[in-house]
Structure formats: structure tokens, C-alpha cells
Amino acid sequence: MKVVFDFGGVVFRWRPEVLMRQCLPTRVQSREDATLWAARFFQHDAGDWGEFDRGAVDADELVERVARRTGLSREEVQRVVDAVPDELEPIAPTLALIGRIKEAGHRLYFLSNMPAPYAAELRRRHRFLEWFDDGVFSSEVRLIKPDPSIFQTALQRFRAQPRDCVFLDDHPRNVEVARELGWQAVHFVDAAQAALALEDLGVLRTPRAS
The missing domain is CATH 1.10.10 (Arc Repressor Mutant, subunit A)
Incomplete structure (x- = not known):
């Protein structure tokens, strides 16, 4: 996935x-x-x-x-x-979630509305972006969410089919468009809620009680 x-x-x-x-x-x-x-x-x-x-x-x-x-x-x-x-400071619980996803063997990508100066600054400041296999910044493709074209561009870039992608975004309209295009998508509220949603989708396993 x-x-x-x-x-x-x-x-x-x-x-x-x-x-x-x-x-x-x-x-x-x-x-x-x-x-x-x-x-x-x-x-x-x-x-x-x-x-x-x-x-x-x-x-x-x-x-x-x-x-x-x-x-x-x-x-x-x-x-x-x-x-x-x-x-734009990293959110620690989300980083932990990303780590779980990576450990589960899934590939990581990003799709973000981000002006060019900030995209460059994020790449400069944060080494953990190397965890991602690839990603699309809006300013680099001259498209922004929720335009369906940016989702199509991402699929081409990631060499993926919509059914093989799970998209997490905090804006409901972006999530709606992704679903309309055949993606699996999660409206992100916080990392704990997103983890449960990913467990429901089979992306993550429910942690065993100790």
C-alpha cells in the first residue's frame, strides 16, 4: 500500500x-x-x-x-x-505514526499545497523527509488541491493506481475529491484517530494489549 x-x-x-x-x-x-x-x-x-x-x-x-x-x-x-x-514544526505523534507505517512495510509519499520557499525550507530543515519515497508539492507542479488534476499528477508520479493509495488530509474537501477519484482516504483529525482509521483499512495492525 x-x-x-x-x-x-x-x-x-x-x-x-x-x-x-x-x-x-x-x-x-x-x-x-x-x-x-x-x-x-x-x-x-x-x-x-x-x-x-x-x-x-x-x-x-x-x-x-x-x-x-x-x-x-x-x-x-x-x-x-x-x-x-x-x-511548520513537525507533529511528534504523526512522526510516530509514519514510523509505524514504514515498519509495516508500506511506502510513504506526500501530496501537499506548499509554496516554493517553504517547500525548500522543509527539505533543508527536516531529515525525516528522506523517509518518503517521493512527493508532490503544489508549487512544483503548478496545481493545488482540491483540483482533481493534482491527484492525477500524483498518481503518475508515484506510478500508482487510486485503489492502491491511502490519502490523509485535514481538509474534508480534499478527502472528498480523493475518494471521488477512487483513492482510499482518511480525514485526519489527529494521529491517534488516523491510526484507528488505518487499522480499519488494514494498513496497520491493532497493537496487542500487554
Whole structure:
């Protein structure tokens, strides 16, 4: 079986509301402010940020676009953009889950919406990415989830059939599209829940009680 991981929110921490509080303290005074600014800034992976994910705009152009659209200063936008790599910290329970999957003899892949600068930074910082046989970053193929084309591109890249892939993602729409295309897919909430789902699919064995 080929197990395919999303990255942000699954393998790596992704807390946009926390990022807003840290980077825009004068504008974000409450949890509600953080939620509104996160949605406005990142546009739920659409708009300007979606084009950044797609590799259609670089970081400098992104900063200009977001500043014009939101009314934030260029310095404020740049602060958020620069802070993202430090937010993308590995999630320890997910790494343990990946280890179990690898030990069970399955092959590991990733399929992630990720702007080019962050993709390069993840590869530079994290040696455990060598556990993955291959992967697709959106910015490298100029496609983003949930576009079905990126799933087809991944299948070609991984030399796989949909039925042979299990996909884990924290965004329900991405999971729905994968299933519509014939993939097995798990809506990832946390590593413990995902492990149970993978046991149900036969990817992992239920640990024996001691």
C-alpha cells in the first residue's frame, strides 16, 4: 500500500490564528480577531495565497497583493510570510505514526499545497523527509488541491493506481475529491484517530494489549 500524507496540519503544525496573534499583535486582540484575520490573510488557500501555493506568484508579489487587498502594511505582511517556516514544526505523534507505517512495510509519499520557499525550507530543515519515497508539492507542479488534476499528477508520479493509495488530509474537501477519484482516504483529525482509521483499512495492525 502507498500511504500519502498532506503536510500542513497533518505532518507539520499549522495554526494560522496563532500566527496572526504573534505577528499582528496590535490588530489581533481576541480569538475572534485572530480567526477573521487568518481567513482574510490566507483566504482558505484560495486567492492570493492559493496562487502562492500554486507557484504562480513569488513571495515579493504575494506581499504586495496581500497588502493591497487587506490594508496591512508591507512590513506586517512580510512579518507573517517570514514566520511561516517556524510555525511548520513537525507533529511528534504523526512522526510516530509514519514510523509505524514504514515498519509495516508500506511506502510513504506526500501530496501537499506548499509554496516554493517553504517547500525548500522543509527539505533543508527536516531529515525525516528522506523517509518518503517521493512527493508532490503544489508549487512544483503548478496545481493545488482540491483540483482533481493534482491527484492525477500524483498518481503518475508515484506510478500508482487510486485503489492502491491511502490519502490523509485535514481538509474534508480534499478527502472528498480523493475518494471521488477512487483513492482510499482518511480525514485526519489527529494521529491517534488516523491510526484507528488505518487499522480499519488494514494498513496497520491493532497493537496487542500487554
